[in-house]
Amino acid sequence: MSKGFLKAGHLPTLFAAFLYFDLSFMVWVLLGPLGVAIAKQLQLDPAHKGLMVATPVLAGAALRVLLGVLVDRYRAKRVGIGAQAVVIAGLVAAWALGINTFPATLVLGCVLGLAGASFAVALPLASGWYPPEHQGTALGIAGAGNSGTVLAALFAPGLALIFGWQNVIGLAAIPLTIALVLFTVLAKDSPNAPAPKTFASYMDLLRVPDAWWFMFFYSVTFGGFVGLASSLTIYFNDQYGLPPVTAGYCTAAVVFAGSMVRPIGGAVADRLGGVRALTIMYAVAACAFGAVSSGIASIWVVMPVFIVGMLALGMGNGAVFQLVPQRFRREIGVMTGLVGMTGGLGGFYLASSLGYSKQLTGSYGPGFLIFAGLAAVALVCITVVRNKWRTTWTALYGAARV
Numbered sequence: 551m552s553k554g555f556l557k558a559g560h561l562p563t564l565f566a567a568f569l570y571f572d573l574s575f576m577v578w579v580l581l582g583p584l585g586v587a588i589a590k591q592l593q594l595d596p597a598h599k600g601l602m603v604a605t606p607v608l609a610g611a612a613l614r615v616l617l618g619v620l621v622d623r624y625r626a627k628r629v630g631i632g633a634q635a636v637v638i639a640g641l642v643a644a645w646a647l648g649i650n651t652f653p654a655t656l657v658l659g660c661v662l663g664l665a666g667a668s669f670a671v672a673l674p675l676a677s678g679w680y681p682p683e684h685q686g687t688a689l690g691i692a693g694a695g696n697s698g699t700v701l702a703a704l705f706a707p708g709l710a711l712i713f714g715w716q717n718v719i720g721l722a723a724i725p726l727t728i729a730l731v732l733f734t735v736l737a738k739d740s741p742n743a744p745a746p747k748t749f750a751s752y753m754d755l756l757r758v759p760d761a762w763w764f765m766f767f768y769s770v771t772f773g774g775f776v777g778l779a780s781s782l783t784i785y786f787n788d789q790y791g792l793p794p795v796t797a798g799y800c801t802a803a804v805v806f807a808g809s810m811v812r813p814i815g816g817a818v819a820d821r822l823g824g825v826r827a828l829t830i831m832y833a834v835a836a837c838a839f840g841a842v843s844s845g846i847a848s849i850w851v852v853m854p855v856f857i858v859g860m861l862a863l864g865m866g867n868g869a870v871f872q873l874v875p876q877r878f879r880r881e882i883g884v885m886t887g888l889v890g891m892t893g894g895l896g897g898f899y900l901a902s903s904l905g906y907s908k909q910l911t912g913s914y915g916p917g918f919l920i921f922a923g924l925a926a927v928a929l930v931c932i933t934v935v936r937n938k939w940r941t942t943w944t945a946l947y948g949a950a951r952v
Contacts, residue, residue, distance in 0.1 A: 560679045564691055566737035567672040570630060571695025573729040574668035576702045577637060577722050578606055581659060582780035582901075583706035583801065586787050586794040587715040592652055596788070600905015603780040604898045605656050609663020611894025617670040618887015625739045626675035630668070634730045637665045638723050645720030658719070665726075666776075666894060669693075670887040677875050677882050678740030689875070690816025690868040697809035699779040700802045707783065707798035755884060760877055763935055764870060764885070765892035767828065770928045771866035773896015774835065774921060778860065779805045780901045785914060790849045800853060807857045808864030815868025823952050824873035825936045831869060832929035834862035836922050843919035873952065877943060896924075 581588065582603045589599050620629045640661035649658055676692035709718045755761045782804060786797035819827040838859030846852040870889070878885040900921055907917035940952050 562736040567676040567692040570733045571672035572698040574665040575698030578666035584715045585784045587710045597909040600902045604901035605659030606662040608898040609660040610666025611891045613667035614670040614890040615887040617667045618884045627737045630671040641723040669890040689871040690813030694812045700806045703798045703802035707794040768889045769892040769896030772893030774863045776897035777900025804856045808860030811864040812868040815865030819869040819872035824869045827869040831862040831866040836925035840922035843915045
């Protein structure tokens with residue numbers, strides 16, 4: 551990290567954005583690490599398990615658009631405080647009332663989705679403080695808060711064995727409350743934020759082809775990341791017979807790899823250009839998940855393959871958001887919401903499709919193979935738009951490195 555970067559923005563806000571994002575993501579994917587215990591108690595089949603862990607992802611996708619609009623109009627700090635308070639209240643209510651049916655897990659999943667929408671708060675909050683040449687690094691650091699998914703996979707299964715999975719839902723409100731207090735104290739809205747726009751002007755962005763490209767690219771990188779973070783504990787338990795705690799540790803290892811390299815992906819994109827970085831990352835992801843779809847027999851062999859694939863997806867997340875603020879700097883709040891929404895939709899698709907693949911074919915292979923195909927399509931598409939972006943962005947939008 552250069553001295554220029556350290557002097558360029560507001561480090562307390564960057565840390566607050568990271569912490570807010572991190573613990574929100576921990577809560578967002580909580581049903582995945584608890585999925586084995588929940589499925590056993592409620593006697594869920596593979597399709598229901600897939601839908602259960604995918605519901606928070608889908609709810610988070612929809613709510614990211616709403617929070618993105620609210621951030622542009624009312625500023626990130628105010629919206630973040632309100633959203634976090636609602637999530638904490640929802641966790642406490644779910645713990646007090648109890649979750650005893652499958653529909654109740656889906657209702658809880660919708661509440662957890664609001665935590666996943668924190669993406670639309672944390673990234674604009676951090677982005678507003680940094681110039682174009684440092685956007686990849688700043689948003690990579692803030693976005694590394696997706697490492698909260700590691701905390702869920704690492705601790706939730708073990709805590710469920712000790713206290714029961716329903717009590718883990720209540721316990722999750724404690725670190726979330728601490729993060730809210732620190733966020734309130736440390737975070738500060740940038741004075742350079744653009745003036746609020748009408749809702750109609752936000753919808754005008756959907757007429758811009760570049761917006762749709764970003765939405766698709768992120769649906770593959772982030773969709774793959776969060777879909778796997780939500781599903782792998784169940785997958786390792788079903789496919790390899792691992793106990794829930796061991797499956798959680800394996801999931802944490804894979805997710806840790808993907809989450810920790812997001813800032814590296816942003817920094818690499820700052821240096822090489824986001825397009826070139828994404829080209830490499832999509833190629834690696836397509837190969838890795840194509841290999842997983844073949845049904846590798848040994849957990850010791852498949853783990854390195856998953857880690858390589860998640861490294862590519864995690865770095866791809868950082869690379870996409872090196873490009874977004876260069877093209878849509880004045881609409882960063884709503885673009886973060888729109889792009890984040892499609893990332894969540896990609897995660898919903900992957901998590902639910904793996905469950906349905908197992909239910910319908912008896913194998914997770916087809917689900918992974920289709921996802922590998924999506925990564926290959928993204929590779930072709932980024933190649934198609936590469937020349938146009940490189941020749942027009944610097945002149946039109948003051949882009950730093952495409």
